[in-house]
Amino acid sequence: MPPKLVVQGLSHHYPDEYTGEDVHALDNVSLDVDEGVFAAVVGPSGCGKTTLLNILAGLLPYSVGHVKVDGIDVTGPGPDRGVVFQEHAILPWRTVARNIGHGLEIQGMASEERKKKVQEFVELVNLTGFEDRYPHELSGGMKQRVALARTLCADPVIMLMDEPFAAVDAQTRITLQEELNRITMATKKTTLLITHNVDEAAFLGDKCFVFTRRPGKLKATILIDIPRDRRVWKDLLHDPQFIEKRDEILTLVREEVSPHGDD
């Protein structure tokens, strides 16, 4: 089986919004993600992670290198790549159910069929009973579940996630990480997660891509061979295999963090 996502020799420059200086964001990045694999891209802030995600999502045009999803060149945004954004981006004027079914609505699925499918995903993300609520009535964690369900409901080839839990509190984050693990396991969805959180990458990832600081290069690929159904924080915190992998990634990332803090 060919990989679902292939990135080959991808480089990217852009002029800084304020100074106009040339920013070298990505340098000759090559990586691939097989079907059903949960991949995590981890690196220090400003390593071009978000640039990479925007290119994969088709929101940022690229000129050097190749990006293929399911063997097809990425030339713009499309429903084959579902994106979960950092600030959930669920629409305040739509109820939970109508947000979740939005992708299907755009695809033109008939209302009866859509309702059935939406209900399935409402249950999957544990939002039963909240179908007719508006986003302003939900907590941050619930909003992010809506965003997750909306992406999965549209059934993309690959799900791209940009720091999805950066804006929620620590307790909620842990719960959401476990739920994301359960849900991607249940749906077998190929996923690429962008994060600066080493624990999160090691907890969720089957395959972790560690990036250098800018210009972002792929520094190492760490495979984490822990069965998905064993990934529960309570157990993994004491799991020697997990600790070893996590520390390996942590060391690689810390080498990249500038001694003066964020750059």
Add this chain to the structure above:
Amino acid sequence: MATTSPSVERPRVVRSARWRRFTKGGGVELLIMVLGILAFWSFLSSVIPNPSRYLPAPLTVLFSSSDMLWKGLLPNYLGQTLFRLVLGSVLGLAIGIPFGILLGLNRTVSDIFYPILNFFQSISGIAILPIIVVWWGNSEKTVFTVILYTAMFPITFNVLAGVRSIPRIYVNMLRSLGASRLQVVRDVILPGAMPYIATGARLGIAFAWRAVIAGEMLVGKRGLGWMIFTAQDTDHTDEVILGMVMIGVIWILIDRFALRPIEADTIQRWGLVQR
């Protein structure tokens, strides 16, 4: 004190809830204000010489209104004025909303049109009226043009600001779901700009309301503005005041029963504004 049975108590609870709602909504303060103004007005009318020419008392105005109601003139004028307002506002919305969206979505279009719009915005409806009269004479077309012209600017500018206020991430999200440009406008731009559209509509219709009255005073026949103007001409000060009071009262009714419910039904339910 004797204890009250539940059957007596119940209506009392209902009455007190209604009373609380009335007092909480500032009903008492409003009532005192209105009565105070009426009392002051009556007092002024009773001390000045020749009140029927300078300031007829509230009761005199009330009598003249029943007189005009009786003759069927008031409903006729009111209907004419409201018809002009509604048609002019609907046209203003029909042009202003799409135009505002176009300006908001496309930098090039807004760079070209914004200065021109800004220029014309400064020329009020009354100031363009003479040239319109030169073109189209004392016709309904002239009145409508002035109303439409007046309503259009606040609507267009507010919709433009509304479109620009929409987080870019909503548009990106929808495009990632595979939406076409038209679907983005329908599902994100229009509802996202809704609070601004509502504000623009309210302002636009308020401006249009003033323009109708002013326009009717100078051109056209019948209508509230025309009534006030001819009443002044024929020394019917009570009708002049009646017309003014009607203008204010009608506006409050339009705002309370037409414009605010639209706002409550959409953007408040979505949590985009809190009252």
